[in-house]
Amino acid sequence: MKKWISLLLVTTVILSCKTRKNAMQNASDNDSIKIENAGDQDKTDDGKNISDRLTFYENIYIHPEFNQMKINSKITADNLRVSPLDATIYIESDKKIWSNINFLFFNAARAIITPEGIKAVDKYNKNYIDSDFEYLNNLLNINFIDYKTLEKILLGRTFLLVSNRNSEIKKNEDGYQLSSITKQKIVTNGVEREYKLNMRYSNDYDLIYVKLQDVKSDDAVEIVYDQWESFDNNLRLPQNVKIIIKGSKTSQIVLENTKFGFTKMETPYSVPANYKKIEIK
Template sequence: MKKWVSLLLVTMVVLSCKTKKNAMPNNSENDSIIVAKSDEGKPTDEGKNISDRLTFYESIYIHPKFDQIKINSKITADNIRVSPLDATIYIESDKKIWSNINFLFFNAARAIITPEGIRAVDKYNKNFIDSDFDYLNNLLNINFIDYKTLEKILLGRTFLKVSDRNSKITKNADGYQLSSITNQKIVTNDQEREYKINMQYSNNYDLIYAKLQDVKSDDAVEIVYDQWESFDNNLRLPQSVKIIIKGSKTSQILLENTKFGFTRMETPYSVPANYKKIEIK
């Protein structure tokens, strides 16, 4: 069960920061971004005014709205012998993420995730889970996953809220790099952890790379995006999403998104009566 459910959940995957202590940038005139120097030793962002900083933050945080997105994907994971697997991932904005995984002609697993929690069924082993987000946080040895995180991760959107007082932005020929100056504290369910953050963006503000490093352990999560595709209404989506988990638990998963669609679809989910519930500890 664990290999199928882990694959289902991790591919819908990692990270948001719906935290008690993080906030969107405050756009008052007293706010400032520390300007890092380029390889040539000259401040590449020197002289940028508040409107330039606002453009950056608006570009990485504000995206075209959508009602639903269907993604056909091939999934490769280093701990799954039968990969690549064929997957359909369907997202209704702010409501649900539904996924169906097939191996050859066999429907191996299915999951549905809502803001309330996670449900997944393993048809191969005739098991299922019904849990809150603690399951996924424990699986990845982190503490910041909620529903909205999964949406943003899959769609390549910035999933952390950072303050410009505590971050620096470096502009170079390849785009922008945002990194934390001070460790970012994330508090969820009375658990507090601190992370060092690094994010890289292209010149047109596509998220290229994100890393969260736990400052008190070797645990880290990296996400790499590539091959961005444009759609109507200025919507852009990544064709390649690689998730790398390091530290006490290690894993690597690659989603190769082969097709995107925007029509509504049915998302059936049921658990047969003879399936056994797996208790999450």
């Protein structure tokens, strides 16, 4: 797979053929991945500050709704010689994520992602992909990305559903820290992996940092959010996002100086007849 498409897809992760049937449950009106205890000797929370926990959960899971959103960002990546790049990402909530990457005045790549899967065209190398979410999960060395999770990651929203039994929440002067006290099991389409989880939030409940560490390997994903901005209807969004992928090699991608808009826009996508399809293996 060429780097243009890989970059574009990772960008939209903070960016089967039906949405993956993860171990999920509702958090109010928002779906989040449920992480389950692994093993019979799990440590449990004593439930002492349950009222504080309920307030915390309400603030990290319940967010104002929107219909559509346009995101314009500058992208840098440590494995690309041509950067920064200009990226436009457009989201219609629960329906589609459309993304376009330009270098100087050249339209390099474009993608459209729906609950059914991922389509992306690499105009620089004249090839394209049409796949489910397995490619993106393999690219990030994880197993839990589906459409809704991808949308949440892009917007800085909590995409893992934790409980009193498998996590602890500590408050300090900088905000809140949530960490797993057991191995967290995520099952997706019969594939099971266990993670250690760490998340940090500001005093205003903005998500600042997420780390998922695979307990059986060096694979890990870290996401860092900052420069949160307020909009109408109490909507808050991060202007800067950094994704760090760790494994046999470490790589990172940064979206910064993000500008947001909320008007509807066209999302053209087509594949020229002479382009070659890249098979995802």
